[in-house]
Structures are given as C-alpha cells and as structure tokens.
Amino acid sequence: MQERKRNQRYSKSTSREKTKKSNQIIEKLLKRIFIQNSLFQVLFFLIISVVIGFGSNWLKDDPIPLFAVKLKIATTDDLLSDIVTESVLRAIGLDQARKFHNEGVVFVDARDLEYYEEGHIPGAWNSNHFMELIFRLDSLQGKDRSIVTYCDGDDCGSSEDLAYDLQNEGFTKIFVFVGGWSEWQQAGYSIKK
Structure with missing residues (x-):
C-alpha cells in the first residue's frame, strides 16, 4: 500500500513536471508568435503608411519632389530683365547692385539684427522677422517687383537662403548681391548706421 502511494505521488509529480514543461514550451511558442506577429504588424503598417504617403x-x-533639386545661381546679364519662373537665383555684382540701389529697388539685409544695426546699405530692410518682411514686401510693391538680398560677402550663404525663402513665398524677381556688405563698404559707397 505504501508503495502504491509512493507510485501515485511519483506519477503526480512527474505529471506536474510534464504539465509545467509543456506549459513553458507553449509560453515560449506564444511569445515567439506574438513577437513575430508584432513585427509583422509594424512592417505592415509601415508599408501601408509609405504607400499612402507617396500616393497622396x-x-x-x-x-x-522625391529628391531636392540643387538650385543654381545664374550670372548672365540677359537674365536680369526676365521674371524668374523657375528655381534660379540671379547673382549680381557691385555695379549692378549700385544701379539697382540708385533706381530704388528694395534691398534686404540677410545678416543678424546686431550686424544690421552696426551698419547696412541705406534703405535696406532687415530680414530677422521674416513674416513681417513678407507682408511688407507684398503690400508695398507686390510679388513681381525686384528685390536684392545681401549678407556679409561672397562666403556668406544667408542671402541665398533668404532668396530661396522669398521665392518659395511667390516673389519672382530676386537678385543676390554676392559681394554683399563688405564689398559695398570697400567701394566707399554710402552706409547707414
């Protein structure tokens, strides 16, 4: 009888161990399936999002555009009278900048406000408050009038960046004075402080 009880205990413990092992195996399988299922769901939603994004x-x-087009600066004089309808900036030199200034074309200084306040081309507007600048340019002269942007010199890219931003806002006759403030000063032209 005692032996029978031992056998029953042994069989109960082995069946518990077997059940425990089978439960562990089932848990591992479920975890694997869940992880694989989660990865599948993430991949599925990612693909759907990309398709919807590109489709819309x-x-x-x-x-x-899928890839940004590098914009070029046109330097030929025959472009100066045409309205820009494509993404092209027109670079001008000191003589053309002086001519535009004498004709009353709006100059926009792309430098930081502190440099602008230290000195700038007379009549130039500062670009620090971009939305105010856009409103002012649009209300005073419209989007098809000439605008000259400049910064500190030919190694300063702020005037080009500003010109691109103005183009994005719909302005069509934008010129970049490549020599900028430093060339204007060196030429001895009038400045405002």
Whole structure:
C-alpha cells in the first residue's frame, strides 16, 4: 500500500513536471508568435503608411519632389530683365547692385539684427522677422517687383537662403548681391548706421 502511494505521488509529480514543461514550451511558442506577429504588424503598417504617403503626394496638383533639386545661381546679364519662373537665383555684382540701389529697388539685409544695426546699405530692410518682411514686401510693391538680398560677402550663404525663402513665398524677381556688405563698404559707397 505504501508503495502504491509512493507510485501515485511519483506519477503526480512527474505529471506536474510534464504539465509545467509543456506549459513553458507553449509560453515560449506564444511569445515567439506574438513577437513575430508584432513585427509583422509594424512592417505592415509601415508599408501601408509609405504607400499612402507617396500616393497622396503623387495625386496632388503640385507634388513635393522625391529628391531636392540643387538650385543654381545664374550670372548672365540677359537674365536680369526676365521674371524668374523657375528655381534660379540671379547673382549680381557691385555695379549692378549700385544701379539697382540708385533706381530704388528694395534691398534686404540677410545678416543678424546686431550686424544690421552696426551698419547696412541705406534703405535696406532687415530680414530677422521674416513674416513681417513678407507682408511688407507684398503690400508695398507686390510679388513681381525686384528685390536684392545681401549678407556679409561672397562666403556668406544667408542671402541665398533668404532668396530661396522669398521665392518659395511667390516673389519672382530676386537678385543676390554676392559681394554683399563688405564689398559695398570697400567701394566707399554710402552706409547707414
């Protein structure tokens, strides 16, 4: 009888161990399936999002290009009279900048306000408050009038960045004075402080 009880205990303990092991195996399988299922779901939603994003962009009237086009600076004089309808900036030198200044063309200083306040081309507007600048330019002269942007010199890219931003806002006759403030000063032209 005692032996029978021992056998029952032994069989109960082995069946418990077997059940425990099988439960562990099932848990591991479920975890694997869940992880694989989660990865599948993430991948699925990622693919769907990309397809929807590209599809909606493709269906727009004016889609965003997939790759940015490097904009060039046109330097030929025959471009000076044409309205820019494509993404081209026109670089001008000191003589053309002086001519535009004498004709009353708006100059916009792309430098920080502190440098602008230290000195700038007379009549130039500062670009620190961009939305105010856009409103002012648009209300005073419209988007098809000439604008000259400049910064500190030919190694300063702020005037080009500003010109691109103005183009994005719909302005069409934008010129970049490449020599900028330093060339204007060196030429001895009038300055305002």
